Amino acid sequence: MSNSVTAQHISVLGLGAMGAALAQALLAGGHQLTVWNRTPSRAEALVSQGAQVAATSAEALAVADLVILCLLDDASVREHLEPAAAALRGRTVINLTTATPEQARSLGRWAAEHEVALMDGGIMAVPSMIGGPAAFVLYSGAAAEFERFHGVLELFGRAEFVGEDFGAAAMYDLAILGGMYSMFAGFQQGAKMVRTTGGTAAHLATLMAPFLQAMTTMFAQYAPGIDDPESYVPEQDADFTAGAIGTIDKAAVESGTATELFGVLLRTLPGI
Ligand SMILES: NC(=O)c1ccc[n+]([C@@H]2O[C@H](COP(=O)([O-])OP(=O)(O)OC[C@H]3O[C@@H](n4cnc5c(N)ncnc54)[C@H](OP(=O)(O)O)[C@@H]3O)[C@@H](O)[C@H]2O)c1
Structure with missing residues (x-):
């Protein structure tokens, strides 16, 4: 500057x-x-x-x-x-x-x-x-x-x-870290699930990392739904999102690795 x-x-x-x-x-x-x-x-x-x-x-x-x-x-x-x-x-x-x-x-x-x-x-x-x-x-x-x-x-x-606002940097910082920990929780849960099929966390890491990286481009697309919900038309409606999470939750239950994670997502994620 x-x-x-x-x-x-x-x-x-x-x-x-x-x-x-x-x-x-x-x-x-x-x-x-x-x-x-x-x-x-x-x-x-x-x-x-x-x-x-x-x-x-x-x-x-x-x-x-x-x-x-x-x-x-x-x-x-x-x-x-x-x-x-x-x-x-x-x-x-x-x-x-x-x-x-x-x-x-x-x-x-x-x-x-x-x-x-x-x-x-x-x-x-x-x-x-x-x-x-x-x-x-x-x-x-x-x-x-x-x-x-x-x-x-x-x-x-x-x-x-x-x-x-003096609190803004801390809020952005902690928001980003919250996103990071949510992602780690998803990886840990996914690794437990694939291990019940004879897979490994290491193999999952090679597949999940590039997929999630590509998915981060969705943030910018999804942001108007939070900044300006009145004029936003979701790409996935809430029922579709809930159905997808419900299926993942069933797979976790079937594999004997059920956790609270998907229940929390069901309660917090609207349509995206
Ligand atoms: N490390 C990271 O990856 C990272 C990333 C982002 C943000 N941060 C933030 O950066 C800050 C420092 O982290 P760090 O990784 O450098 O931690 P650290 O290696 O544990 O160092 C802590 C520092 O705080 C000093 N300290 C603790 N209590 C004190 C007191 N009452 N009076 C004076 N000095 C005191 C320590 O002094 P002594 O040497 O005398 O113990 C040391 O210099 C933290 O707030 C952390 O959250 C760290």
Whole structure:
């Protein structure tokens, strides 16, 4: 983006698997970096690559234009941010620690009260993917800060702003993960079923993966049915969908691997 600027000085708090990967990406991007971790030894590798280490979280929060947190949970973020409210006034904070949307909104209210520019983020990657082509990170909150630090954020992976509601990034993040876990549950159930025929989960994986990948193109087609249900004509009506799921459920019962999964789908999936 044309109006992005490079941060003068960035601090990363939290050097677990993910925080360390973020810090590496910032060093590789040529930024001046201060790091802090509760267990100081985890900073050693980064220090040998040019990062400065802060003795306390308060010191790390006070030296940077841009502060990035990647701690365990909301409680650990609060534990370190709240006592530093005065030092953070006028600075930009990006919280990449996983939170619920309400936790993110509550932190957003705290930030507004203390004149801290806050963005919440959801990382859609594992640490080894950071900086690579498949990684993307969702951001919500202070839109102006997203524009301002866009060049920095792109170092982690594609940066996607999803709204000014502080809870939006967490909601998109958790929605995507919900889809992922639903898919894994379907695979696990399917594997139990095919094993009763002498098949294997490994063979099913080779067949189910490309099929499901192709089916994801249906999301865009199905989305108007949720965004604008009044004017949507389903490709499959609810009875057809229910019939298909009922047959799958019968197969699960016949194979002795019945679970709650298909009952849940029957109750939640309308026509698509
Ligand atoms: N790993 C992933 O694939 C992934 C993907 C997306 C999002 N995330 C999110 O990224 C965040 C960090 O994940 P991670 O994989 O890096 O976890 P991790 O390896 O377990 O690291 C947790 C980090 O939090 C610190 N911490 C925990 N409690 C703390 C406290 N009370 N005060 C200060 N620091 C504290 C730990 O410090 P110590 O070293 O002192 O224990 C460590 O730096 C989580 O919110 C996670 O959900 C991770």
